[in-house]
Amino acid sequence: PKVKPHYWLGMDLPGCYDAALLHEAFPKFWRGTYARKTYKGSDLKNLPQSYFVSIAKPEGGIEDMFKKDIPKAWFNHSLGVMLHLIVEMGFKKIHFVGCNLGGKSDYYDDRVLPSDQHESNRRLYSQQNVFLREFQDVGHRFGVECISCTEDSPINDYMRYKPLKQALSESVGKVETSTIRHANDVSA
Numbered sequence: 001p002k003v004k005p006h007y008w009l010g011m012d013l014p015g016c017y018d019a020a021l022l023h024e025a026f027p028k029f030w031r032g033t034y035a036r037k038t039y040k041g042s043d044l045k046n047l048p049q050s051y052f053v054s055i056a057k058p059e060g061g062i063e064d065m066f067k068k069d070i071p072k073a074w075f076n077h078s079l080g081v082m083l084h085l086i087v088e089m090g091f092k093k094i095h096f097v098g099c100n101l102g103g104k105s106d107y108y109d110d111r112v113l114p115s116d117q118h119e120s121n122r123r124l125y126s127q128q129n130v131f132l133r134e135f136q137d138v139g140h141r142f143g144v145e146c147i148s149c150t151e152d153s154p155i156n157d158y159m160r161y162k163p164l165k166q167a168l169s170e171s172v173g174k175v176e177t178s179t180i181r182h183a184n185d186v187s188a
Contacts (some may be wrong), residue, residue, distance in 0.1 A: 009085065011055070011078045014039035022047050029053050029085065055081060062131075062138045079128055083135060087144060094139075095167055096132075096159070097149045101125040133158050 009029040010017055019040045021028065025048070032054040035045045044050050056071035058064035065073050065084045072084045086094060102125040106113045113121060132155050136146040148155045149164040 007082075007085070009053075009078055009082045011081060013037075014044060022050075025049060027051060029081075031055060053081065053085070062134050065135075066138070066142045075127075075131055077124060077128055077131070080131060080135075087139070087142075092143055093145045093147065095147050095149045095162075096153070096155060097164055099132075099148065099150045099155060100153050101129055101155070103152075129154050 004024075005026055007027050007029065008021070008024070011031050014022070014030070014034065014037060022039065022042060022044070027049045028047075029051050030044060030053070032052045035052040037044050045052070054071040055074040058070075058073040058075075060067075062073070064070060065080075065087050072081045074081065083094070102121060106118055106121065112118070132146075136159055139146060146159050147167065148159040148161045149167050150156070151161075151163070153161075
């Protein structure tokens with residue numbers, strides 16, 4: 001990838017992704033049942049930084065995402081599973097970067113999907129928009145703040161928008177350098 005994520009999550013079959021992904025150093029989260037799958041001759045469970053998550057339709061809706069020790073909430077999209085992981089990790093401020101929910105084209109590079117896939121994607125983006133509005137409202141009750149850093153995103157209609165440059169500047173300013181230790185710092 002051009003931008004290395006801190007974490008990656010994919011619920012599609014491994015063959016949907018570039019094979020190089022399997023050997024990237026960042027943690028990769030896969031659908032739980034994929035622990036028994038192989039891809040390009042490799043067992044996913046034996047690859048470095050590969051983790052598997054159980055998913056289930058949440059009985060209590062989005063509120064289930066804020067409960068302990070339950071399968072990750074499956075709302076028919078990976079976005080919900082990743083947000084559930086983020087909440088479980090204890091993050092209280094979530095910035096949505098590049099979350100244009102499809103924008104005005106099918107792909108960033110102007111490729112066009114066949115009409116049936118285009119319509120399916122548009123429905124998914126619409127569902128995710130509704131989901132994010134509710135996630136923000138429920139998350140607020142649990143002390144989670146959602147911030148859009150995506151210019152011209154439909155989520156900006158209900159989510160506070162902050163330019164990415166400003167969000168990054170503010171985040172860097174909050175890091176206390178005294179708590180950062182380097183591997184070659186033997187005095188720490």
